[in-house]
Amino acid sequence: MKPTHPDHAPPADAAARRAIKPVICYPVETLPRPDLAALRAARAGWTKIDEVIVPAREAKFFEVPAGCFFRIVSIDGPQVGDLNLWSLKDLNERFYSGKTRALHGTHLSTGDQLWSSIPYLRPMATITEDTLDWYGIDEHGGSVHDVIGTRCDPYTHHLLSGGETYHHCCHSNLTRALAEETGLMKHACEFHVHDVLNVFMCTGFTRDTGQYFMKASPVRPGDYLEFFAEIDLGGALSACPGGDCSSEHSSDAAACYPLKIEIYRPQDRPEGWVSPAQNGYDRTHGCDLD
Numbered sequence: 001m002k003p004t005h006p007d008h009a010p011p012a013d014a015a016a017r018r019a020i021k022p023v024i025c026y027p028v029e030t031l032p033r034p035d036l037a038a039l040r041a042a043r044a045g046w047t048k049i050d051e052v053i054v055p056a057r058e059a060k061f062f063e064v065p066a067g068c069f070f071r072i073v074s075i076d077g078p079q080v081g082d083l084n085l086w087s088l089k090d091l092n093e094r095f096y097s098g099k100t101r102a103l104h105g106t107h108l109s110t111g112d113q114l115w116s117s118i119p120y121l122r123p124m125a126t127i128t129e130d131t132l133d134w135y136g137i138d139e140h141g142g143s144v145h146d147v148i149g150t151r152c153d154p155y156t157h158h159l160l161s162g163g164e165t166y167h168h169c170c171h172s173n174l175t176r177a178l179a180e181e182t183g184l185m186k187h188a189c190e191f192h193v194h195d196v197l198n199v200f201m202c203t204g205f206t207r208d209t210g211q212y213f214m215k216a217s218p219v220r221p222g223d224y225l226e227f228f229a230e231i232d233l234g235g236a237l238s239a240c241p242g243g244d245c246s247s248e249h250s251s252d253a254a255a256c257y258p259l260k261i262e263i264y265r266p267q268d269r270p271e272g273w274v275s276p277a278q279n280g281y282d283r284t285h286g287c288d289l290d
């Protein structure tokens with residue numbers, strides 16, 4: 001528990017204040033929802049158009065046209081993947097894990113959408129299948145595919161390890177993958193790398209101290225997480241140096257495995273589906289100044 005000041009004794013009505021019922025900040029009932037059945041029906045007769053292998057402790061860039069699907073597949077052994085997404089047309093529009101968390105919760109599964117950054121704020125991808133959806137929320141409060149972590153990075157590792165240097169944290173892997181794809185300098189690419197969807201990772205917050213925890217991922221070879229691309233996407237996936245994230249990351253200690261990305265094109269676009277426009281807010285912010 002965090003320390004409390006001796007003057008801050010609980011007031012007489014502390015129990016009553018704590019007992020107030022929470023309300024959901026963003027009820028999904030008012031959120032435009034995808035037609036999941038139509039999206040899933042469009043998979044019948046689809047064609048695999050590309051496949052990318054992400055080596056252990058590395059990241060790879062991939063592209064998915066709007067209206068196509070992609071799967072992140074576990075192969076060889078339990079492995080966590082850190083996913084970044086951008087609009088293929090504009091790197092400034094990128095996955096916004098914080099707002100996605102606020103809209104859908106701490107962990108994502110079938111039917112949830114991955115939202116893009118402000119001012120674009122629109123669905124980038126919809127999750128259409130999750131073979132780990134049986135996991136639910138465990139006795140520790142843990143679940144799979146979180147948007148509460150950030151990504152392992154060499155700066156935090158430098159702080160926590162007393163000055164060590166490690167170049168295969170997901171942040172660095174994603175930076176190299178984007179640099180190789182775009183030809184931009186690594187230092188420029190680093191600013192486009194952002195908080196991830198932690199694919200297959202099992203995480204939560206401890207009940208007593210509220211700290212971020214991880215535990216061994218329940219993923220096994222053959223499991224996959226499937227997405228429908230709502231807009232033209234560029235993605236980068238890092239096979240985290242933590243492997244199944246059962247003990248540590250930011251080192252070469254953990255057993256690590258590759259991940260596979262499969263990209264599929266449906267025969268026809270899903271019935272009733274149109275690629276979402278950028279957010280409709282007028283961006284004046286109640287102000288006349290340019």
Ligand SMILES: [Zn+2]
Binds near residue numbers: 242249
């Ligand atoms: Zn990582």
